[in-house]
Amino acid sequence: MNIINIIEEIEKVDGEVYERLSPRRSAMKDFYDMGKKVALAAMPLALGSMFTKAYGQTLPSAVVDTLNFALTLEYLEYHFYNHAVVAAPGLIPTGAPFAAISNIRDHEQAHVNLLKGALGGSAIPAKAYTDFDYTAKGTFGDVYTNYATFLAVAQAFEDTGVRAYKGQAPVLKGMPVLTTALQIHSVEARHAAHIRYMRAGNGVAIKPWISLGPGGSSNDSGVSAADAVYAGENLTVQATINIVGINGNAGITAAAAAECFDEPLAKADVLTIAGLFIR
Amino acid sequence: MKDLQEQDKQELVQQERGIFNSPLQRRSFLQFAGASAAGIALIAAGCKKDHGTDMPVISGGVTLDFKDDFGVLNYAYALEQLEAAFYIQVASNPPSGFSTIERAYFQDIQFHEIAHREFFKNALSTAAVGSLAVDFSSINFSDRLSVLNAAKAFEDLGVAAYNGAGVRIKSDTYLGLAGKIVSVEARHAAYIRDLITPGSFAASDVIDANGLDQALTPDKVIAAAQKFVKTKINIINL
Numbered sequence: 001m002n003i004i005n006i007i008e009e010i011e012k013v014d015g016e017v018y019e020r021l022s023p024r025r026s027a028m029k030d031f032y033d034m035g036k037k038v039a040l041a042a043m044p045l046a047l048g049s050m051f052t053k054a055y056g057q058t059l060p061s062a063v064v065d066t067l068n069f070a071l072t073l074e075y076l077e078y079h080f081y082n083h084a085v086v087a088a089p090g091l092i093p094t095g096a097p098f099a100a101i102s103n104i105r106d107h108e109q110a111h112v113n114l115l116k117g118a119l120g121g122s123a124i125p126a127k128a129y130t131d132f133d134y135t136a137k138g139t140f141g142d143v144y145t146n147y148a149t150f151l152a153v154a155q156a157f158e159d160t161g162v163r164a165y166k167g168q169a170p171v172l173k174g175m176p177v178l179t180t181a182l183q184i185h186s187v188e189a190r191h192a193a194h195i196r197y198m199r200a201g202n203g204v205a206i207k208p209w210i211s212l213g214p215g216g217s218s219n220d221s222g223v224s225a226a227d228a229v230y231a232g233e234n235l236t237v238q239a240t241i242n243i244v245g246i247n248g249n250a251g252i253t254a255a256a257a258a259e260c261f262d263e264p265l266a267k268a269d270v271l272t273i274a275g276l277f278i279r
Numbered sequence: 280m281k282d283l284q285e286q287d288k289q290e291l292v293q294q295e296r297g298i299f300n301s302p303l304q305r306r307s308f309l310q311f312a313g314a315s316a317a318g319i320a321l322i323a324a325g326c327k328k329d330h331g332t333d334m335p336v337i338s339g340g341v342t343l344d345f346k347d348d349f350g351v352l353n354y355a356y357a358l359e360q361l362e363a364a365f366y367i368q369v370a371s372n373p374p375s376g377f378s379t380i381e382r383a384y385f386q387d388i389q390f391h392e393i394a395h396r397e398f399f400k401n402a403l404s405t406a407a408v409g410s411l412a413v414d415f416s417s418i419n420f421s422d423r424l425s426v427l428n429a430a431k432a433f434e435d436l437g438v439a440a441y442n443g444a445g446v447r448i449k450s451d452t453y454l455g456l457a458g459k460i461v462s463v464e465a466r467h468a469a470y471i472r473d474l475i476t477p478g479s480f481a482a483s484d485v486i487d488a489n490g491l492d493q494a495l496t497p498d499k500v501i502a503a504a505q506k507f508v509k510t511k512i513n514i515i516n517l
Contacts, residue, residue, distance in 0.1 A: 096478050107481065110490030166458040170451040182442040182461065183491035187481055189465035190492070194480040197473055207387070208470040209463055238398060238459070239452055246397040252390050260391035261459040262466075 063177060064122045066168045069267055070181070071115040073164055075127035076274055077157050078112050081105035083129050088144040097198060101154075104191050111184055118177065136276040139225050151199045156226045158192035159210060160273055163229075163265035189262070210262060212255045228273050231265075234258045340511030341408040345497065350516065351447050353408045354497055355457065356399035358440055361507055362433050363392040364413045369426055376423030381474065388430075388467050395460055412509040427475050432503075434468035435485055437461075439493035440500040465492070 082105050084091055085098070092098045116123045134143050134153065143149050165185035172178035193208035200206050204222060210233050213219040219230040236244050236257035243257035252260075343357065344350045366389035373382050400407050419425035441461035448454040469480035476482070486492055495503075501512050 100478050100480075103478070103481065107486065107490035110488065114489050114491070162462050166455070166462065169445065169454050169458045173451065173454055174446060174449070176446065178446050179442065179494050180491065182445045182458070183494050185458070186438045186442055186461055186465040186492040187486055187490055189462035190469035190481040190486075192462075193466035193469035194473060197470060197480075207384070209387070209391070209466045239402060239456060241398055241401050243394050243398060246394060247401065249390070249393050249397060251386075252394050252397075256387065256390040257394060259387065260394040260463055261456075262462040263459065264455060 059119075059122065062171050063175065064119065066171045066181075067115055067119050067177070068122070068124045069168065069270075070165065070184070071112065071119065071124060072127070073161055073270070073274060074108055074111040074115060076132060076277060077161060078105065078108035079127070079129040079132055080134055080154070080157060080277075081108060083134070084144065084150060088150075091144055091147055091150060093147070100194060100198065104154075104194075107187055107191070111187075114180070114184075118180070131279055132277050133279050134277055136225075139276070148199075148202060148204070151195060151202060151204075152221065152223045152226070155192065155195045155199060155206075155221060156223065156229045156273075158188055158195050159221075160229050160265065160270060161188040162192055162262060164267070164270040166262065167264035167266055167270070169264075207259070209259045211259050216254060218258075228269065231269070232263050235261065235263055340513050341411065342513040342515060343408070343497065343501075344515050345447065346516040348448055348450050348453055349403065349406050351444050351457075352399055352403055352453060353406070354444060354500075355441070355460070356396065356403060356407060357411060357508075357512060358437055358500070358504065359392060359396040359399055360411050361413060361504060362437060363389070363396040364411075365415065365418075365429065365433060365507075366392050368415065368420060369430070372420065374421050374423040374426050384470065391463060391467070398456075409510075411512075414507055414509045417506065424475070427471055430471045431468065431475060433507075434464055434471055435493065436495075436500060436503055437464040438468055439495040440497070442492060442494035443496050443500070 081101055085102050085105055092101050116126075135141050140149050140153050143153050162185060165181055165188060168181065169178065169185075172181055196206050196208050200208075206220065206222065210230065211220045212234055213221075213230070216234060218232060218234040219227050220233075221230065234254075236242065236254050238261055243252060243260065244254050245252055246257075341353075341357065343354050345354070366385060370382075370386050370389040373385060377385070415429075418429045438461060441457050441464065445454060445457055445461075448457060468485075472479040472482065472485075481492075496517070498514055498517060501514060505512060
């Protein structure tokens with residue numbers, strides 16, 4: 001992480017960033033001193049606190065809401081994977097699958113820390129594993145004993161996460177935090193693709209990208225309980241331009257047209273989905 | 280290649296025509312992007328002036344002018360042209376080492392990238408830059424690993440490009456569309472990485488300790504992409 005780059009990026013939208021930082025020179029000094037000592041993992045927290053000091057209460061409330069919304073989803077994902085890794089022995093096959101889920105868990109933990117750091121005192125209270133019900137009141141009763149169910153729920157979480165971040169992009173338009181959100185967004189998409197790849201390896205007919213479901217429906221996951229996660233993913237017209245067969249490219253079928261654009265999901269719809277897993 | 284060149288010529292003609300009627304085209308483009316009427320008039324006026332001043336036609340190349348969303352969209356259009364050309368070549372004659380499913384998925388990716396390219400071309404209309412001439416001489420298209428490594432480079436670069444350019448986009452519509460595309464590129468990247476090294480879909484060479492993917496500014500992206508493009512890509516007003 002290059003702190004100077006970050007400040008320069010902020011300067012593009014806030015020409016007074018240096019003035020904001022300089023009256024609180026101690027904050028900058030603390031930060032630089034700390035940078036020499038602390039592990040990289042603690043950097044987002046230190047960075048977040050520096051900007052909190054510099055900007056005080058100036059983080060717009062819409063941005064706070066969006067980041068807390070993202071933080072809720074990251075807690076949901078982190079505890080889902082963490083429980084599977086530390087408390088569900090034998091669920092995930094050892095070797096590559098276990099390594100992949102651990103890697104994803106670590107990313108979700110990093111996202112939680114990053115968002116907490118950025119929000120500072122405005123962050124929602126920390127959420128624990130016990131705040132969630134990953135069976136969704138019994139819909140996925142064997143989520144921690146049946147690997148196939150676990151992967152199906154993981155796919156739903158990742159694809160939802162991708163849609164959720166995408167849906168919030170306009171709220172963060174033009175702000176440096178948009179870049180951070182986009183950097184998380186594409187990681188969630190990588191996770192989603194890999195979980196889909198793992199499911200394919202486990203015998204499910206599924207592509208790394210979101211394709212059409214049966215009969216051109218939006219849900220390609222094979223899990224009807226996940227219909228809400230994929231609602232609208234079968235869109236084939238973008239900004240009034242029909243993608244099917246565009247400019248004489250007959251190979252671009254409805255499936256290809258749906259696959260090549262992922263769709264956003266409104267915050268309320270995401271919260272409805274997430275709510276199924278929150279006690 | 281012949282087809283590509285013919286397409287190239289056609290687009291150059293289109294582009295030249297575009298210089299004369301571009302304020303009008305830009306106006307309709309912005310209406311479609313949801314800009315306010317006042318903003319449209321201002322920007323259209325600005326475009327007219329700029330055509331005489333800071334938009335030099337640099338011979339033998341294309342110019343991405345980042346003063347507004349057209350620059351960002353043309354930047355995306357250029358990258359999608361590059362990706363589409365690559366996958367068309369792979370899909371039409373895949374390496375013998377490709378499995379059946381790999382052939383099918385590279386067909387899929389090919390169509391995704393063609394769709395992205397054509398989408399930007401239509402959306403930009405006469406504001407679109409011309410076709411790029413590609414240079415894939417560094418890629419051995421008969422070797423599976425060479426193809427996969429090139430695909431990985433294109434996809435990771437594409438993700439980093441969209442991530443880095445998002446903050447420059449002023450239109451909600453086009454910010455949303457860039458978001459719709461970048462996650463598909465990230466899915467491609469993850470899949471291709473897994474083919475090269477299983478489990479490397481989000482490895483530490485591309486995801487940092489904060490769990491963040493890469494975000495690169497256009498100058499860095501174009502510098503990395505230029506080795507695959509014969510056409511000189513110029514960047515102004517970054």
